[in-house]
Amino acid sequence: MLIxxxxHLTSPPLASRVDDVLDAARRAGxxxxxxxxxxxxxWPAIAALARRHAPSVRGAFGIHPMAADRANPETLALLADYGREACAxxxxxxxxxLPDVPRELQQAAFRAQIRVAVETGLPVxxxxxxxxxxxxxxxxxxGVARVRGVMHAFSGSPEVATACLRLGLFISVAGSVTYPTAVRPVAVVRQVPLxxxxxxxxxxxxxxxxLRGRPNEPAFLRETARRVAEIKGISADAVARATTDNARRLFRLSPFPDNTNNSEVPHVPAPLLPH
Ligand SMILES: [Zn+2]
Structure with a gap:
């Protein structure tokens, strides 16, 4: 089982065939x-999709740096509202x-949203x-350590990965680790603890x-899991178990497997606020 x-299930070309995409994914585990x-x-489409497919689909809400100019008091208040149904x-x-988005603007939007995360107790x-x-x-x-988070599709060096781990962050591996030219992503996977x-x-x-050449979809996650297993020298099952457990811990997804005692998992500070 993988998570x-x-x-981006609400983006084209996945949005128009999302039920088929989810079926294919489930068949792939x-x-x-x-x-x-x-x-x-x-946000409205993500919230609607998550409600329709609860609890297997969960929404996260945020403003990407490319849309930093959309961050203002109104959208930030709305973000806090959406936080009630968000996992992150x-x-x-x-x-x-991004050549057209000033760094200062990105930084201001980013800080403001971390504050929403800390206030709502959600990971980033x-x-x-x-x-x-x-x-x-x-x-x-x-103070991200209070809520924790994940570096998505991590593209940094092993040194940067170490700095992220020190802040309590998780490292998320995407399809780039399967590319024959991948050097850094492979080194990062080798180094980051399971x-x-x-x-x-x-x-x-x-x-x-x-599968390159086709639009990506969740069913293809198996290929990435397989490559991570190869790099780590462990079974694909072990990768699936560990990464599923990690995702459930970070995003507080239900259900926890019966054999998992959440209190035994290290490095998880209590959230600032329940949600
Ligand atoms: Zn993305």
């Missing part, structure tokens, strides 16, 4: 799905490869490209090998 911790927001305009705030972060789903130094500094200053890894498709992007 796709990052799939992917049974829970987290759908992150990128813009306030997405995200995806939020910094992306310095983080997007970061070419901005790790600033991102980690802001996370530290805003109890801090998550899996995601980031579908419809980042289709794993050997």
């Amino acid at each position: 796709d911790t990052h799939c 992917v049974t829970q799905f987290i759908v992150p927001g990128v813009d306030p305009d997405d 705030i995200g995806e939020i972060g910094l992306d310095y490869t 789903i983080l997007h970061c490209r070419k901005a790790f130094r600033d991102l980690l500094a802001i996370l530290d200053e805003e 109890d801090r890894l998550l899996l995601e498709t980031d579908s419809p992007d980042m289709t794993p090998e050997p």
Whole structure:
């Protein structure tokens, strides 16, 4: 059993055939799905999908750095409202490869949303490209350790991964780890302890090998799990068990397997507020 911790099921081309996409995923052993927001305009569709497919689909709500200009007192208040039905705030972060969004604007939107996460006690789903130094500094200053979070589709070096682990973050592995040219993602998977890894498709992007060329979808998560198992030298089942348990812990997904004693899991500070 696998959990796709990052799939854009309300985006084209998945949105128009989402029931088939979910069926195919379940047949492939992917049974829970987290759908992150990128813009306030997405939030109603994500909330509707999560309600229709509860509890296997859960929504996260956030403003991606590319939409940083949408962060204002009104949308931030709305974000806190959506937090009541969210498993996380995200995806939020910094992306310095975006030529048209000033860094100061991104940083302000990012900080404001971390504050919503801390107030609501929700973990954060983080997007970061070419901005790790600033991102980690802001996370530290805003006290992300109180809510924790995940570096989604992690693209940094093993050194940056270590810094993320120190802040209590999880590292999420996407299809790029299956590419023959992957060097950094492989080194990161080798290094990060199994109890801090998550899996995601980031579908419809980042289709794993050997399925590249088609739009990605949650059913393809198996390929990424298989590659992680190969890199770690363990069984695909062991990867599935560990990453599923990690996702349930971080996002407080139900149900916990009967044999899991949540209080035994290390490094999990109590949330600031229940939700
Ligand atoms: Zn995404």
